[in-house]
Amino acid sequence: MLGMRCRVLRWTSAAIVLALAISCGGDNGPTAPDGPVGGQTYTLSGVVTSESSGEALRGAHVEVIDGRHAGKSADTNNSGRYSISGLNGGMSVRASKDGYETSPSRGVTVTSDTTLDIALEDFDGGAEGIVTDIISGARVSGIDVSIPGQGSVQTSGNGRFSLPVSQAGTFPLRAGGGSYLRRETYVSVNSFSEVDLELIPDGMGFDLSFFDHVFRWNGANPTSRWTDEPTFEIWTRRFRCEEGGADEACRRLVATDDNASATFISNAESVINNDLRPLTGGFVRGNDVRRRGHDPGTVVAAGQMFSPNVIVIVLVQNSRTTKSWAGWQTTGSNGIYSGRVQINTRHLNSLCIMSHEIAHTLGYHHPDGQYNVPKPSVMRCDGPTADDRLHGRILYLRPPGSRTPDKDPDWYTANTSMATAMRGPIGGLTTHEAH
Numbered sequence: 001m002l003g004m005r006c007r008v009l010r011w012t013s014a015a016i017v018l019a020l021a022i023s024c025g026g027d028n029g030p031t032a033p034d035g036p037v038g039g040q041t042y043t044l045s046g047v048v049t050s051e052s053s054g055e056a057l058r059g060a061h062v063e064v065i066d067g068r069h070a071g072k073s074a075d076t077n078n079s080g081r082y083s084i085s086g087l088n089g090g091m092s093v094r095a096s097k098d099g100y101e102t103s104p105s106r107g108v109t110v111t112s113d114t115t116l117d118i119a120l121e122d123f124d125g126g127a128e129g130i131v132t133d134i135i136s137g138a139r140v141s142g143i144d145v146s147i148p149g150q151g152s153v154q155t156s157g158n159g160r161f162s163l164p165v166s167q168a169g170t171f172p173l174r175a176g177g178g179s180y181l182r183r184e185t186y187v188s189v190n191s192f193s194e195v196d197l198e199l200i201p202d203g204m205g206f207d208l209s210f211f212d213h214v215f216r217w218n219g220a221n222p223t224s225r226w227t228d229e230p231t232f233e234i235w236t237r238r239f240r241c242e243e244g245g246a247d248e249a250c251r252r253l254v255a256t257d258d259n260a261s262a263t264f265i266s267n268a269e270s271v272i273n274n275d276l277r278p279l280t281g282g283f284v285r286g287n288d289v290r291r292r293g294h295d296p297g298t299v300v301a302a303g304q305m306f307s308p309n310v311i312v313i314v315l316v317q318n319s320r321t322t323k324s325w326a327g328w329q330t331t332g333s334n335g336i337y338s339g340r341v342q343i344n345t346r347h348l349n350s351l352c353i354m355s356h357e358i359a360h361t362l363g364y365h366h367p368d369g370q371y372n373v374p375k376p377s378v379m380r381c382d383g384p385t386a387d388d389r390l391h392g393r394i395l396y397l398r399p400p401g402s403r404t405p406d407k408d409p410d411w412y413t414a415n416t417s418m419a420t421a422m423r424g425p426i427g428g429l430t431t432h433e434a435h
């Protein structure tokens with residue numbers, strides 16, 4: 001009946017059609033002729049004030065957060081007044097404004113025009129914590145800690161600081177001074193958020209030029225490193241190279257009838273057991289090592305050697321190049337995603353080349369050539385050295401993508417656990433190669 005009436009009257013006048021479109025709206029179902037009209041809506045309005053001063057707050061955001069009107073919102077005007085129209089039924093509402101705590105959500109049932117005043121408490125929060133030396137672990141006093149636009153403090157005698165901010169959010173945070181490199185990082189503040197900062201000393205064995213050389217391509221690139229521990233796969237068949245040039249890894253490998261030699265396998269296992277921990281500050285332990293066989297004649301493209309979270313090590317008879325090669329893939333956030341090592345049969349007996357190539361897949365480089373690394377290093381084929389240990393540990397204590405001198409990537413927050421922080425942007429994969 002109701003539908004019929006709508007249809008008949010639709011042609012009579014634009015104003016009547018509009019009125020009927022509301023009262024005949026299908027979602028609310030039929031209503032009794034003399035009852036409340038389905039779809040009738042009301043206005044929720046009120047004033048937002050400061051709890052501490054009582055003053056009306058301009059620019060506060062009042063929002064419906066659940067029910068069928070979720071997302072409807074309004075900002076307060078100069079008198080602190082807001083008004084949200086088009087509401088009907090039960091819902092929760094909350095108010096927020098920079099510099100104030102967000103109000104608890106308030107349940108309200110709107111069956112007529114309704115008034116809801118909300119008072120906001122002043123925001124009470126900031127970053128607080130302890131500054132320590134990343135090498136010695138000692139607490140450091142007299143360090144300047146600042147959040148631009150918010151304030152700055154110095155760490156006390158026990159290395160502590162507390163830095164209030166005016167509102168919740170994520171802020172850049174800087175810390176440095178004295179004989180420490182300035183750290184630039186980020187902190188996420190809800191209330192008083194604990195953030196323990198490790199700073200790198202400019203000295204105490206730390207050499208920024210070595211660190212930048214080996215891990216940052218002379219400071220030009222961000223660092224890259226594993227964010228989950230990779231597993232290792234040693235291929236037990238000896239391969240032959242069918243396609244590739246003098247200055248690249250083999251692009252197409254074929255499994256021969258021969259097994260890889262016992263020396264190759266024991267060298268790989270020795271490096272996995274002895275060198276991974278010192279090169280990564282104990283992050284990569286090599287607890288998961290598998291051997292993998294292939295049927296003779298199996299053809300493998302170099303790209304197929306990459307698989308997620310695995311470093312593959314293979315022995316290749318490759319007369320097309322005099323070198324052994326490492327390849328690795330990085331994510332958009334500079335995490336290392338996969339690695340492969342091709343040991344040339346001419347290096348069969350070299351433990352140091354095995355160590356060197358695996359180190360490439362862990363984040364180590366020699367941008368100016370192997371013999372121009374400024375200090376003894378696995379990158380010069382000296383095996384893991386004291387400098388590799390110290391600097392590799394710091395590499396793995398910082399998020400991937402850190403820049404010189406000590407700048408964290410902008411997706412990172414220092415007060416979030418490392419495991420959570422590593423769920424940063426992933427992006428596409430980039431493939432790298434070195435000999």
Ligand SMILES: [Zn+2]
Pocket residue numbers: 356360366370434435
């Ligand atoms: Zn190399």
